[in-house]
Amino acid sequence: MPKRVRARRPRFLRSTLVIAATAALVLTGVLPSNAAQATRPSTTAAADSGHPVRESKPVYAYDTAVRESVWVDTGFDGDGDGKNDRVGVDIVRPREPAAQGRKVPVIMDASPYYSCCGRGNESQKKTYDAQGNPIGFPLYYDNYFVPRGYAFVAVDLAGTNRSDGCVDVGGRSDIQSAKAVIDWLNGRAHAYTTRTGTARTQASWTNGRTGMIGKSWDGTIANGVAATGVRGLETIVPISAISSWYDYYFSKGAPLYDSGPEWLSDYVDSPEARARCAAVQKRLVDEAPRTGDWTRLWDERNYVPDARKVKASVFVVHGMQDLNVRMQHVGPWWDALGKAGVDRKIWLSQTGHVDPFDFRRATWVTTLHRWFDHELLGYDNGIDREPMADIERAPDQWSTSATWPPRTTAATTLRPATGTQSGVGTLGLRPATGTETFTDDPGRNETDWAAQIDRSTPDKAGFTTKPLTRDLRLSGSSRVTVTATPSTPTAHLSAVLVDLGPATIRDYGASGEGISTLPDRTCWGASTPGDSACYKETAAKKADVGATVVSRGWADLGNYASDRTGRPLTPGKRYTITLDLGATDHVVPAGHRLALIVAGTDQDLIDPPADRPTLTLDLARTSAKVPFVGGAAAFARATSGTATAAPHTTGRDQVHPPRATHRIPGGSAS
Template identity: 35%
Template sequence: MSAHTGRRRWATALAAALSATASVVVVAPVGAVAAGAPPGIVVANGATQPVFSMAEAVQETVHVRSDMDSDGDGVLDTITALVIRPEETNSTLKVASIVKASPYWTVQTAAARRSTVTDPIADPATHWSGWLDEYFVPRGYAVLEVEIAGTGTSEGCLSVGGAEDERSVTAVIDWLNGRATATRDDGSPAVASWSTGSVGMYGVSYDGTLATQVAETGIDGLETIVPVGAISSWYDYTRAQGIGYRSWPTRYMQGFTGRWGNAESKLDCAARYQGVGDGETQAGWDHGPFFVARDYRDRVDRVTASVFLVHGQQDDNVKTTQWGRYWDQLAAHDVPRRLYLHDAAHVDPFYSEPKDAVGRWMDHWLYDIANGVMDEPQATVDRPDGTRVTEAVWPPSTTTETKLYLGPAGNGGAGSLTSAPVSGSQQFTSSGTVAETTMVAGPGTAQSYRLAYLSPTLRSAHRLSGATRVEVTFTSATTSTPLTALLVHYTGGSSTRVVARGSLDAKNRDSLTTATPLTPGQQHTGAILLEPKDHVFPAGSQIGLILTGNLNEFIHADPQAGQVTVALGASRVLLPLTIAPAPACADPAWNPTSIYTANDVVSHNGHRWRAQWWTQNQEPGTTGQFGVWVDLGPC
């Protein structure tokens, strides 16, 4: 049995049940006798059915003994978990568990917490305010909400992505598998005799981050995770290639402990919380050991759980870099996986959408129900217009790397994106006071604070599936500057959407761990990695690239940033694209030896062109706005 199929405790019973001819089957819990047994789990059309009473469900609070003493009081920390399970589990029914772990269970009222500060990741949460219990308990699951160390009523210290967070959750999974002990509020033993030991984790934002973090331990019992808008690297969450995101202050992670640590931990863990801040700032905005320990992509080889990734393409909090780079590692290690990209921001789409996609996934991985989920398309992508596409694999097999070079004015822009390198240079001077909406406006007009490059008007749809890379060869007038790139969808010269963003501290052009000052006047090369996206540039639109330095809405400003000169031709954009076939042009092709007079129409480079007066050997597309040829659009 492979590691990715788990232990499948119910495989024998389910295989027998699913071989029956009836469309609805009853699966008896392992060890139950046929006569007088409690109701079994009902499966119809490959999905568990809501046959258990939520009103009669058992609710209990347990305190699980962990294997750590993070607050140094000489006693192992206990981790609080609230449990809801079908009433039938009090007899012989055994069920799998859905675990949601979080730092956000507050012991204050929501109003009191909001009167001080609300963390941008999530609002204060009260237990059982989500949808997991209402959906899964009636279908024959236990649902657990876990308060990680130093939060809620759990003992110990919050570590903001560190080992204590992870061990809080593994303690609960161990308890569900009989490997750890727990007590109830009255001190009596709490034994999870009702548990099959199979666990799935679900969570949004930090809660989903915990699922990702725990999965890399390969712990026995964790069969699948569904991280929604989750972090896979705390470095990439707070920083962009050597420079901090504007959303987060320099000691953001230490500040998180002050907002979400419980009262006891703020007293007992004060030195440790100071250490969190010291760790995150030890290397400035550069990478270092603190963030190496909070990178959950570097040990994907240990992951034995399947992964259903969910992320919003407009998520500017937990940026799409988090799922994109994690997905690459899952693919490299052949982890069973699925992807859902919705077109909203930092939200749980399943609050408003049908939840059966998650339910069927859990049914398959926790109860071994042969419902075909792994035979379905691997990826689902929502488009801005409300349509939805599916892909057998992601990125689509038709995706290829397309190189476009930074060129001089053309295509209606102050700069152009060309298929072949063209020599020359252009300059900008970093401002930092220009809003992003202004930065991307009017790409045909040269501006001192940015450079703008446009592709030709597209003759066919170009689908971006992945991360764009911008390689810039430049000289700087100062020893330090950020390089910021915006990939923009333009229609008729106006911005339709900023598709992806990225920034590089040019001092980190060679290493994220070591900053090397620039030599003014000397040429350097750096690569800006943009956020991965799945986006369609339709026929008639243009792909645009904006280059600048400081962009204060996006990154912390570098006060030393000044004038930057970009070498055209040597600088380029690498885009993972699927390019649809272009329609054939019906008009005669332009010929440099032919003579054309007013109103003659030709085709050239995928566009139709009309002559305004007599011309010969003047190439359409090169004569400018007031030249002989008028662009009639793509053909």
Template identity: 30%
Template sequence: MMLRLRHDLSTFTNIGIVTFALLNGAMASGAEPTVPVFKDGEAQIVKAFEDPDYWIRHDLWVQTEFDSDGDDKLDRMHVSVTRPRQTESEGLKLPVVYVSSPYFAGTGAKGQEFFWDTRHELGATPPQREHFPPPERKGLRPIISKSHVKEWVPRGYIVVHSSSPGTGLSQGCPTVGGDNESLAPKAVVDWLCGRAHGFTTPDGDEKVVAFWCTGKVGMTGTSYNGTIPLAAATTGVKGLEAIIPVAPNTSYYHYYRSNGLIRHPFGFLGEDIDYLYDFIHSGNETRRDHCDCEVRDKEMLQSLDRETGDYNEFWAGRDYLNDLEPLNAAVLMAHAFNDWNVVPEHSVRIYEALKAKGVPTQAFFHQGGHGGPPPMKMMNRWFTRYLHGIENDVENDPRAWIVREQNERDKPTPYAEYPNPAASPVKFYLSAGAPERGKLATVAAADQGTETLVDNFSFSGASLAQAEWTNHRLIYLTPKFSKPIHLSGTPRITIRVAANKPAANLSIWLVSLPWTENKKTKITDNIITRGWADPQNHLSITEGEPLVPGQFYELSFDLQPDDQVINKGQQIGLMILSSDRDFTLRPTPGTELTVDLDATSITLPIVGGDDAFAKALLQSKEDH
């Protein structure tokens, strides 16, 4: 026992005396063993688990099944553990809440000077970007991170953290979605369940055993930290019973591209996957040159393709939708409909696939921006059911929980499913109006002809939506609503378009007018959703072709999923533009896009369908 404790009780200075006192005190008092407590299907805070001064903290290295840094040795991941003292003094076994991240040990430089240059013509080879110095590692052993411990340890869980490959004190190379980023957390789960080896040092052979784990593991995290739970679950590893991914990046193509178009996450114009590699590569100094050469320079830079934006094998290998077959963990997805960093399709596409697969699923959506976990009650019920095995009937709860406009995030509204089962597609047609505002109606008007816009990235989408007269966008509005309209699902546009050049950006905004904006924060609720596509990829996202100037091409593609109530007195507007200055490349202004109005339409998922839309129009049918 003392050999085991020597490496586990790093919190204490005199391990033998402390352990003896704990054991002797428990026996002398005749006290009942401390165990988790449950009420109304939720794990409760237990006073004996609550004091962090009595938590045991220790770290170790778990051996994986891969060698990603080419040193002919299996990579080991740095892992830290935080657990109640009763797992030592009373032999208590508990389930684990596990969080893994590439960010725990620090990240690299931020700044536009390290991004790719976006100010060039479409299809041109951009100048190479500058690589910034390696991140300086932060953090002291044995603690990798303190996240989640206050929420879960007092409720009867052990919290485990690990640094992902090539970050912090973990060995290997970061691959930003490569196979080792799935197999690394798998190895940690295997170790927690007694199937893999843990060691006291990164290179030694003295083993550490997770004797305190029940063999039930749950994972959670936000953004990249939310991607890793999904990555681990796609391995089908036994013992990973449930995951709660929050705003996960489920496909790096969908993060950096859109329907063949080079598109950047909001706020990070010019970022690409090779920048993210540099940003997280905080570890493994002795193998850094090897990783940079083999992963970043030979694989990423040779395959990311900033010229065409086409989907290829490189991107397919970093798309978790392609890897879902082995997944059997219960999945509670969480995302925001106004997340323009990791856009909401990332979670919706996985959620839809998991529903079809038949694994237990729930979805939590809110109206804010990037991040935002479900309320503790939801997460508690999820982990209580699948990690502690308490039959709380969570699998029969409503499948979708959506925070309605103006409500607090911890007060979501339950729905039978997402999209709302009462939603049905309503098709809208365009009537001419450029350079002012045209009309959007459910009945097609004949012989509308064509209308043309002139690309100019200098104008923001917000300013174009508000403009009464401009040739830099086309916009088409419904009448004002006399009743609220509830959208739930994924809008889809079909557009017939021609350009006067061999390449052009195509951006679509769905907005509500009149425009309102918080003067202090500049935050608006008027952007309903958006979408982007490359007309060169009208036939396939895997292979584009140069446009013949003046020739019309038909494209059909989805906008981002949404669930939103449009208020009485508002109008829905379909806005068509070329370059979207916050997301796309910025070619020299002047490219013309011509839209065939008679062959263009948009389908909106409206709760109540055509009847609900008809009832929402003003009785006066006032001209807009």
């Protein structure tokens, strides 16, 4: 698709600084007497040069900050009552700047979860006093940033909490809920002091410069709003966010969950919305068929084609083992943003669906502070000259990459072949012939397959390289093309890349998805009696394993002719389809092996087909394109010579099997 390249600030291409893991300042309050200092830029010394760097400081009083609610006219009638929907917006902002004639930027989190489910690791909800005035705001954004001269704006999506309208799960109503607020902040929309009244109010206290942030559905809304190109949105920080809602529910026709978006909307709808949104619910059912066929509903909820409209910078955070919002949402969005010339930064962790506040807290708060200072206040603090990517290699062990994926990365075609030993196929650069056969077993999953890679089992076809003689890095998205003959009219396929060898990883399949919540609390900003800045600490939950799944993908073989429409299969006929595996960044160490596994249903990660097929792979027409740093030459060097294989422990070791722990893009660690 065409992409428009625009002149922008310097992109994150040069590795001239290293982000220090600096402990964030712990605040229990701020001194009002310091407020006058806010008219003078604060400075700190840059780590690399000694030159002063501007940094926002906690000079405003949090306890006397303005806390108010407004209702913004969305210009959209989602519930069909003949009136424009109004969305509830709760605001907390420092009181002093307005008295000084200064305007402040906005950090905004638009969410459907503020009343139904809560936000963050401790499931915090908004709280109000008896008159309906906001008292408590979930998460630390208000506590930390309001004393530093930012406003925090918490938006209830249409159909949730105190908003009119209906939840339409990533569609026009969801996106317009948040976009209208940015328009109001920039003087282009109307807001009212009450939900039904006529008294208008203006956002005269802000300069309109807005940064959106949020995890899961919240981050998804940030993606969608940025894709409208709305003026005033300067940056977004999508955490574990969706880029295409079809890919949340299906993977080339293979269903990932046993329900569609109507379940989600019903889960977060306010009681009033449930009573008036039957038409929206019906559309979510009718236009999201369980066949996995692509409809116009999915076009409306696919933000990737509109990456060319994005004017905001984008700081992506995602867990490489997120089995809720899977890594398939990262690669296409990231690549499209790059083609559009968007300023980008990325963190990739070993966790599942977890916020960086809960897996790298001190460094995250410091980095986010610098990011917003740069993007919303315009401070030259050097963050735009630092490495583009931070990648977790082992629990709490991070590396950086100047660009992501690295410029030397090239897709390399690997070909599976029948091995000389029983049950052990090979994986290499040379074309092969022959066949492999397996039968779909819906009770088996990728952990089972990897544990038995060196044994012939009826539920999979497995292929491995020789033990590597040097480290080999994968960076980006892989594709596996499979030619298979099914025995039944329906068949699902899974393809996984596996690092075979001992390692200590985050236990992403367990409760917490790679973190343990501890009883002790640390504080990240100023507190009031109704809004604490103190949160439970966390630690990495680790597991010793003999194999690590690096990347995975799925498809309904019936989608062989089209990504958008499935067809019945003719038993005994050969079909070819390409599976898109999620993006990753993983180093396979010397002594380990890289494996490709092709199988049927990946238990708990996709739903099984109507039949239980046996599939025969044509190996001459089956291959994997894998993004190696250094390309085919790097793979050839790593697989040349003789190396001693690192022990590969069979069984599950100490890791929990993968499981779809959530049916919503949120959950207890949301």
